[in-house]
Amino acid sequence: MKWNKKCIENLSNNQMNHITNFWNYFQQNNFVFLFLNEISKDEIKTHFDKLIEKLHQYNKDLDLIIKNKTNEAELIITANGNPYLFKEVELLVHHAPVIERWKIIAFLQPETNLTKFENGTDKPLEYYGITLRISEMYFIPLENPNKPTDLGIKVLLKNYIVHKDNPRLREAVYVHIEHLIGEKAFANDIAFIEIGQLEGDYENLIKMYKLTSFITI
Structure with missing residues (x-):
């Protein structure tokens, strides 16, 4: 403005x-x-x-x-x-x-140095006792049948089972994504977020650090 x-x-x-x-x-x-x-x-x-x-x-x-x-x-x-x-x-x-x-x-700006995530050398971020690393997070896109233009994602964490009952978990995930893709993209481009356990085959999953490029496709 x-x-x-x-x-x-x-x-x-x-x-x-x-x-x-x-x-x-x-x-x-x-x-x-x-x-x-x-x-x-x-x-x-x-x-x-x-x-x-x-x-x-x-x-x-x-x-x-x-x-x-x-x-x-x-x-x-x-x-x-x-x-x-x-x-x-x-x-x-x-x-x-x-x-x-x-x-x-x-506003928080999008992270431009993605090499650390690709190499797995990013530092873990701690939020109220919840430790997460972007390089260890994945997501899958979700759709809302009632609003097909809305983009949702399901975030998959290695230690979801450990933290699933922590009332700060959703907030911690939001903070990480905000720092990754920037504050405005987080608010304007993602309509809803689910969180779950990372398990099984990773082939159909997208690494979290690729979220910005996924949004802009």
Whole structure:
């Protein structure tokens, strides 16, 4: 969405104040987040908690992710896959200041480095005690007879039996897929998801890391 002058004029003063406060705090303390390895964990936590507090003053359902690289870093503002909050993310990022060595991004973006998944060298991601690796996940496409244009998938996990009663399992799977294909594709291109145990013959299954290319076919 393009944020033009008319859209901005319609924002409440309160909303704009929260946006300004968030970016002011981040700009003034960006070096803390840029050099995470050189700053004490207590200090990082203090600043991170404050930054999250200011973000949630703007919208309590948004979240942020900081990725540090060699000479730069990324600040990602995410709606956690909720399409009803996409405009809120876009508005906040629209007002982001230019900060040296920082890239400010709206939404989780699709993973472009698939080699680690192909080679099985990807690091396992842990979510509330549930450990999953994209390279060990498969899927099969599903159809909804009532809505033939909707794409669904059944995600197959090696350790589904272990975690099937964990109320966080579905959330963990969603987070992994979101990080793989990007937040917008997750919200817009996949209509429903089932989860099951990986077993038997893998020949008719599709490796999870190929989901992005499958969607775009």
